[in-house]
Amino acid sequence: MKKSRPASPLAARHLAVQVTHAYDYLLYLPPGYRARKRWPLVMFFHGRGESGHDLNLVKRHALPRLIEEGRRFPFIVVAPQCPDTEWWNYPALETFVAAVAQKYRADPDRIYLTGLSMGGFATWALAQHRPERYAAVVPVCGGGETRLAARLRDLPVWAFHGGRDRVIPPRRSREMVAGIKAAGGRPRLTIYPKVGHDSWTKTFATKQLYQWLLAHRRRAKS
Numbered sequence: 155m156k157k158s159r160p161a162s163p164l165a166a167r168h169l170a171v172q173v174t175h176a177y178d179y180l181l182y183l184p185p186g187y188r189a190r191k192r193w194p195l196v197m198f199f200h201g202r203g204e205s206g207h208d209l210n211l212v213k214r215h216a217l218p219r220l221i222e223e224g225r226r227f228p229f230i231v232v233a234p235q236c237p238d239t240e241w242w243n244y245p246a247l248e249t250f251v252a253a254v255a256q257k258y259r260a261d262p263d264r265i266y267l268t269g270l271s272m273g274g275f276a277t278w279a280l281a282q283h284r285p286e287r288y289a290a291v292v293p294v295c296g297g298g299e300t301r302l303a304a305r306l307r308d309l310p311v312w313a314f315h316g317g318r319d320r321v322i323p324p325r326r327s328r329e330m331v332a333g334i335k336a337a338g339g340r341p342r343l344t345i346y347p348k349v350g351h352d353s354w355t356k357t358f359a360t361k362q363l364y365q366w367l368l369a370h371r372r373r374a375k376s
Contacts, residue, residue, distance in 0.1 A: 175249070175250070177234040177236075179209075179234040181231070182217075182221050182231035182232075183230060184226070185226060191259065192259050193229060193259050193260060194228070194229035194230065194260075194265075194289075194368055195254070195264065196230065196367070197254070198216065198273070199234070199247070199267075200218075200272070201269075201273055201274075205235065205272075212233050216354045216358045217233065218233050228368070229368065230258055230259075234247070241272065247280060248283065251267075263371045265372070267288055267291040267293075269294065270294040270296070271296060274294050274322075275298070278296055278298030279299075281293075281306060282305050285308065287372070288372065290370040291309060291310070291311055292313070292367065293314075294354050295316060295322050295351060296322065297322060300329045303329075303332075303336075303337065304336075306334045307334055307339035308339065310370045311339070311341035312341070312342040312343075312367075313330065314345075314353050314354075315327040315343075315353055316346050316351060316352065317347040318348060319349075319351045327345075344357070
């Protein structure tokens with residue numbers, strides 16, 4: 155006779171939890187925003203150096219800086235600030251993006267993600283988790299999970315990196331782009347050969363970037 159296995163001391167259970175996470179953020183509303191229409195929404199995630207509890211830090215670079223200097227854009231910009239004791243919390247950010255899109259008149263088919271350095275990692279991460287939620291993404295000097303790159307094959311991606319970046323090696327962007335291409339995607343990659351970590355200044359000064367971004371809408375589910 156076969157000996158019966160003793161009962162396992164481990165019991166299967168399930169527990170759902172919710173964690174509240176609050177972000178301060180900068181908000182830009184385009185001219186004419188109060189008109190009855192839906193607007194494109196660009197989420198901007200800053201780098202490690204702008205973390206803290208002073209939103210003026212977020213104005214140092216990229217989109218927030220351009221807006222502060224007088225540049226105007228035909229889309230909503232929301233730039234949350236990460237506390238200096240944390241890294242970007244990706245599940246919290248995903249919930250934050252959804253809440254922002256509802257709070258302001260965002261077109262659900264025209265939600266875009268971009269960010270630099272630590273924010274570049276956040277851009278890759280959010281896009282890889284739920285690529286169907288976004289119209290296009292622009293990660294700058296960041297990196298992602300190459301094993302998940304295939305998830306982005308249908309999402310428009312334009313990555314930027316400095317060829318002389320010693321903080322986050324440009325191979326991090328190259329590997330992500332290669333992984334997407336291997337899966338049949340058509341991502342774009344711009345490497346600035348003589349630029350170090352600050353690849354964002356040239357990137358966000360490029361008018362073509364905004365034209366490319368706004369040309370995309372979220373793909374309808376088949």
